[in-house]
Amino acid sequence: METGTIGIISAMPVEVASMLGKASISRTDRIGGTDFHVGRLCGADVVIAQAGIGKALSAAGAAAMLCRYPVSSVIFTGIAGGVGDRTRVLDVVIATDLVQHDYGFQEQNGFRWSPEFSGTDGYSVCDGALVRLACEAAAETVGPGHVFTGRIATGDQFVASEAYVKYLQEQFDAIACEMEGAAVAAVCEQYGVPFVVIRCMSDKADGNATESFEKMAGTAADNSCRIVMGMLAGMR
Numbered sequence: 489m490e491t492g493t494i495g496i497i498s499a500m501p502v503e504v505a506s507m508l509g510k511a512s513i514s515r516t517d518r519i520g521g522t523d524f525h526v527g528r529l530c531g532a533d534v535v536i537a538q539a540g541i542g543k544a545l546s547a548a549g550a551a552a553m554l555c556r557y558p559v560s561s562v563i564f565t566g567i568a569g570g571v572g573d574r575t576r577v578l579d580v581v582i583a584t585d586l587v588q589h590d591y592g593f594q595e596q597n598g599f600r601w602s603p604e605f606s607g608t609d610g611y612s613v614c615d616g617a618l619v620r621l622a623c624e625a626a627a628e629t630v631g632p633g634h635v636f637t638g639r640i641a642t643g644d645q646f647v648a649s650e651a652y653v654k655y656l657q658e659q660f661d662a663i664a665c666e667m668e669g670a671a672v673a674a675v676c677e678q679y680g681v682p683f684v685v686i687r688c689m690s691d692k693a694d695g696n697a698t699e700s701f702e703k704m705a706g707t708a709a710d711n712s713c714r715i716v717m718g719m720l721a722g723m724r
């Protein structure tokens with residue numbers, strides 16, 4: 489494994505399954521309960537970790553990865569709920585930036601998003617070159633009409649609510665929501681490592697989200713894996 493290793497992180501086993509099936513893994517290290525698979529995939533040195541669902545486990549996985557391996561870029565791959573009318577189930581969102589939508593004050597009148605504890609404006613910006621590579625690979629994989637770039641909203645909640653998904657669109661101008669991206673992004677920023685988040689839509693984060701997720705998660709997760717593999721092949 490050399491400097492220039494690409495770190496690949498996901499939340500759930502289904503989100504790395506097809507990559508692990510294709511990779512040649514030379515060793516697996518277990519750190520803090522997460523397996524880090526070190527090897528080669530599509531001509532690139534990689535370390536692949538399925539870190540768990542939610543902000544805490546994904547941030548812990550990212551920190552362990554960046555502490556332990558000579559990772560030059562991080563790609564998060566997985567599935568998400570689509571926000572707003574632009575995306576449909578199985579469309580792909582490449583994040584341009586990410587925000588933790590559940591970070592702030594709980595007041596008498598309810599929740600007020602407020603990034604100030606973090607000492608930042610609350611938005612973590614993805615690397616432009618990685619976004620371009622991801623868009624190219626995504627367009628080849630699912631067709632250019634199914635690829636969108638924009639903001640992803642992250643929180644420790646599975647969103648299955650018309651009202652909340654509308655709030656995410658109006659408050660943040662988000663086009664997808666999930667449970668890990670902004671947490672991994674914040675850790676990558678701390679380490680000064682460029683990152684991108686790729687998500688294929690399993691649902692629309694609405695009243696039908698749970699059923700849609702159950703039906704589409706496998707196909708959506710696999711689409712995202714294929715995009716990552718296309719990116720790796722393009723980096724050679």
Ligand code: SAH
Pocket residue numbers: 499500541542566567568569570645646647648665666667668690691692693694697701
């Ligand atoms: N029923 C599943 C739920 C997993 S949580 C289970 O019990 O295992 C959903 C996962 O998919 C998270 O990793 C999250 O990032 C992503 N996701 C997909 N659709 C989502 C949505 N509508 N809201 C939030 N996260 C979503």
